[in-house]
Amino acid sequence: MNTIVAFILMFGLLVFVHEFGHFIVAKKTGMLVREFAIGFGPKIFSIKRAETLYTIRILPMGGYVRVAGEDPEIVELKPGQHIGLKYNKQGQVNKIIVNNKDKHPTAEVIEVEQADLTHQLQIKGMLIGEEEVKVYQIAVDADYVMNESETRIAPFDRQFAAKTKLQRSAQLFAGPLMNFILTALLFFALAAFSGIPVEDARLGEIAPNSPAEQAGLQPGDQITQIDQVEINSWLDFQRYVSERPNQELTINYLRDGEADKLTIVPTSEQLDDSEVGRIGVRQYMERSVTRAIPYSLTQTYEWSKLILVNLGMLVTGQFSVDMLSGPVGIYDFTDQVVQTGFWNFVQWTAALSVNLGIINLLPLPALDGGRLLFVGIEAIRGKPISPEKEGLVHFVGFALLMLLMVIVTWNDIQRLFL
Incomplete structure (x- = not known):
């Protein structure tokens, strides 16, 4: 039981710190963060604060920060569609009822003729039973209401693509950076309290x-x-x-x-x-607090160098994929480390943190490094690659990463149980 708790806390900390880096920079640069998620799969806990949904999901193998503009928008209003509108005190639309309009008897129901919820923030349409086309101005903080769940609209200036290349790069780099910072902090604690x-x-x-x-x-x-x-x-x-x-x-x-x-x-x-x-x-x-600072930085550097050397050996064939470990292998080693003491567990967590930071910076599709590569290509070309092409590359890359994860996990199971 101690190992299960330690494993969940360790992975939760690593993922939270990584995603918090993406989250805080997105917020600071004015991006609309739709969701901050720890884990994948079905939700086991969720709470909404302002415009962001915070969730914990059932598979503790990662997490994500969903920023507006990174994926296709959730709702697209089409000509002929019937929607309900509610207004704020300024007379602007602040609620767009996409379905279940009968549950909102005070909403004004219109038939959509044209809608732009990204740039002009307007809907052209007519009241049901009338023929006069009106223009309805949308508030910048308006919400979609679908299945009684509210989701904030995303004006273009709040979307990822609207930000400068420097802001987008900072948002992508912030996740791995937070893992490096966590590694240094853990080594500092290790040195200050356990000793150098x-x-x-x-x-x-x-x-x-x-x-x-x-x-x-x-x-x-x-x-x-x-x-x-x-x-x-x-x-x-x-x-x-x-x-x-x-x-x-x-x-x-x-x-x-x-x-x-x-x-x-x-x-x-x-x-x-x-x-x-x-x-x-x-x-x-x-035990020395003053020596703990340079020690933490040196250890972060040394572990980073070791991981990069091993990655180089993997590329050149000196290191086999069969030798890699996935979640099962990490859990097994965590079990061994937990039995040797708390500070060894802290060191193991620090090593995994810097590993996560470096892996995410690799220029591979679906990883932060792959997305940074696309920002770099945009800087060289002078124009971005089409979202459809970039999305396809990341989708294929994610599928290949999942395949690699399955292979590595199977290898772990064979080593442990077969």
Whole structure:
């Protein structure tokens, strides 16, 4: 149960932060945000505030911010269609009743002759039973009412396409950027509260009943030599011990400035196809708020570089698709991490966050990077690619991504259960 809760909270946080980046920049640049969704599929919770519907959906594998103009408009008024109109105090139409007009007896019913709800914000039509064509002015904050659900109209200046290339790029980039910021914040918390691993061979936590405890080693001891071999770093110490399972080692160390030595025999532990030596110690962790800031930035950079290197190996064929993990594999690894402690879970969440940020910046259809690519092409061409063509590319790209997700998930299931 702990793993299920941790997995949902982790994915919820990653998706919320990502989509909040898109959401807040869209709002700040005047775009109309129709929906802020966490998850996909049927709604399990929804609430509407002002012009935006906030939803939680049943499949916690992503989310989206639906901005006006990114998709075809929800309602298109056609000549001959009968609609109901309600007005605000200024005499402008603020409710367009698309169906169920009998539930709105105070609405004025007209027959549409022509409608422009994007630029001119006007409807031309005539009252039922009359022949005089009138022009009805639409308020900029008018709502469609369909099946008793209200949806704000989208004047062109509130649509994604109406904004400058810089504003559109900022809105698309804001999601991945928020994932990088979250990664840095998580590494900062990790460093400030759990500690920063020091590079020298200083001992941290000693496991109970371990060879280290039985030999007399204590937290804070500084290892200087093993078998008269100089030890200058934690990596040197770790490598020397792991290569000598079941062998007696003479360890020289400093404790409170005084030198001493002792003997110890590492236990043998099976790792992959080989045996490694273990004495039951952890690396010393230094808690420092001032050092936590550069540490968080450095770790974000290092993890980003590692992910980019692995993506390069995937492109060149050095890394197989069979080695990728989907939701099932991530859940399984989350289960393992949760059992090792809270701060390891925080580090795992940080790694997934930067991964999500980088993946979304790849110039692939349906991803933020693919949509940024279209904005770049528009800047070079001097005119946008037609929405129909761009929409088709993103649709095909999304279908291929879903196919890849199915393949990766199947591989996960085979590794775990077959």
